[in-house]
Amino acid sequence: MSSTPASLDASLSKPVRDTADKISSSRALLTSRYPSFLTDPYAHHFGTMNASRPTSSLSRIATRTRVFDCFVESSLENNYTQFISLGCGYDFRFDRLDLPSSATIYEVDQKEVIQNKLEKMKQHSIPSKQPQIKRVPSDITSPTLFKELQSKGFDPSLPTCIIAEGLLYYFSPEVARGVIRRCRSACTDKVCGMFSAVSEEAIGGMGGLFRWGSDDVSQTFTQQGWEFSTALVLGEARCGGDCFNDFLKEVGEYQPDSSEIKLSTTLMTETSGPLTTKKTFYVACHSENNEHKPFSEIETQTRDSASSIDGSDTVVVVLGKKLMKNGEMSNELKGRVLRAAALNATFSNATIIFSGGLGEASQMLSYARSTFGPSSCSNVVLEDQSTTTRTNAQLVSSIIKRNPQWKKVYIVTSVYHNNRAVGIFQETLSAEGIEDVSIFGHPNFFACPESASKNEQRHKTKS
Numbered sequence: 001m002s003s004t005p006a007s008l009d010a011s012l013s014k015p016v017r018d019t020a021d022k023i024s025s026s027r028a029l030l031t032s033r034y035p036s037f038l039t040d041p042y043a044h045h046f047g048t049m050n051a052s053r054p055t056s057s058l059s060r061i062a063t064r065t066r067v068f069d070c071f072v073e074s075s076l077e078n079n080y081t082q083f084i085s086l087g088c089g090y091d092f093r094f095d096r097l098d099l100p101s102s103a104t105i106y107e108v109d110q111k112e113v114i115q116n117k118l119e120k121m122k123q124h125s126i127p128s129k130q131p132q133i134k135r136v137p138s139d140i141t142s143p144t145l146f147k148e149l150q151s152k153g154f155d156p157s158l159p160t161c162i163i164a165e166g167l168l169y170y171f172s173p174e175v176a177r178g179v180i181r182r183c184r185s186a187c188t189d190k191v192c193g194m195f196s197a198v199s200e201e202a203i204g205g206m207g208g209l210f211r212w213g214s215d216d217v218s219q220t221f222t223q224q225g226w227e228f229s230t231a232l233v234l235g236e237a238r239c240g241g242d243c244f245n246d247f248l249k250e251v252g253e254y255q256p257d258s259s260e261i262k263l264s265t266t267l268m269t270e271t272s273g274p275l276t277t278k279k280t281f282y283v284a285c286h287s288e289n290n291e292h293k294p295f296s297e298i299e300t301q302t303r304d305s306a307s308s309i310d311g312s313d314t315v316v317v318v319l320g321k322k323l324m325k326n327g328e329m330s331n332e333l334k335g336r337v338l339r340a341a342a343l344n345a346t347f348s349n350a351t352i353i354f355s356g357g358l359g360e361a362s363q364m365l366s367y368a369r370s371t372f373g374p375s376s377c378s379n380v381v382l383e384d385q386s387t388t389t390r391t392n393a394q395l396v397s398s399i400i401k402r403n404p405q406w407k408k409v410y411i412v413t414s415v416y417h418n419n420r421a422v423g424i425f426q427e428t429l430s431a432e433g434i435e436d437v438s439i440f441g442h443p444n445f446f447a448c449p450e451s452a453s454k455n456e457q458r459h460k461t462k463s
């Protein structure tokens, strides 16, 4: 019996399935070359085309993977407990990320893909998080998909996060719109989603596989019932557009002439133009009863390019995060310190506040000093009592109050935490009557501990 989804021509079913293999091949290659940027330990079992993957697609997949990871992490942080991955392919996001036991995940794909995934997991002894992750072979475009998910335990009244990475453009416009609409209407409480999309000009691309594209994706989503929708272009700073380039610079592998870099820079320069080129978008959307607005308000100011700016009016606040079970800082937290140190280096006489009362404030300082040298963080204040973002903000506000010379506050945290943290700091400073201080989000998009030693070497060479 053929399992070709009704929406796909039989002739397209296999080529579309094969795209899952291609993406895994890219992730496998990224994992072997840049493990501190992206580690998918299972990708190599599923990606069989490593040698033939064009490097030009690596930058796009690298950033896309981080964008979706951040979206899911952000949703976990905002108490979403139910996740649906449509067209999951051979992605292992939910196996890689640290999930609370309260989270339930439904991965949906064509029968052949799910079967192959399960078989290979068995063959390669990949640990399975079942029953937490339910793998559902089904046709995403079927109007009864969510009914079917309900029979497997999906609860429409729970806060739900839906992702569709690299999927919608394989459908006809009408079918794509139906999927978008049902994702919203199937959930009766809070729902948020992130979907890949392409512009109209991309239709016909990928050897004819791309069938739906839109130059106003944001409007498409609101027309299908989503109350809020933001289209993010790969190259936008707030979408982490140049994060892979940043990473390559950190590890000393940035080559402006290589094709993967060119792709990224091209996308970056296109972001302010009309939305008519073959662009890749990420649409982040959510329902009305929802304060979780990932990526919608991140500061897009220029990065720390200039040097020796007088920073006597500047304070860089690094928000802490619980230490790992072994008492060490997570890669993510180290990434925040690295971003803060880079920012600090652009301002002379700025002050850094390491904030976090779960043992991490002093560890952040030691990490910064051991990485960048003892004199790298000369003006440092430790706030080591706070246990939540709100108490971070309250205790840091009282320090700011005692230092009226500080007029600019840079909050450094992970990208998924940025909006919330900046909002809470704004509220708290305003409640304290501190009105003449500007707050900037300066999120760190990725964890990159291994680059520390290279940074250290560079720092030593410079000084």
Ligand SMILES: C[S@@+](CC[C@H](N)C(=O)[O-])C[C@H]1O[C@@H](n2cnc3c(N)ncnc32)[C@H](O)[C@@H]1O
Pocket: 005, 007, 008, 016, 017, 019, 020, 023, 024, 086, 087, 088, 089, 090, 091, 108, 109, 110, 113, 138, 139, 140, 141, 164, 165, 166, 167, 170
């Ligand atoms: C480009 S892959 C993306 C895979 C995964 N999200 C990733 O990023 O690694 C697209 C996936 O969508 C699946 N797909 C496409 N149309 C489908 C449909 N109608 N029903 C179920 N799965 C479908 C394909 O089988 C394929 O695994």
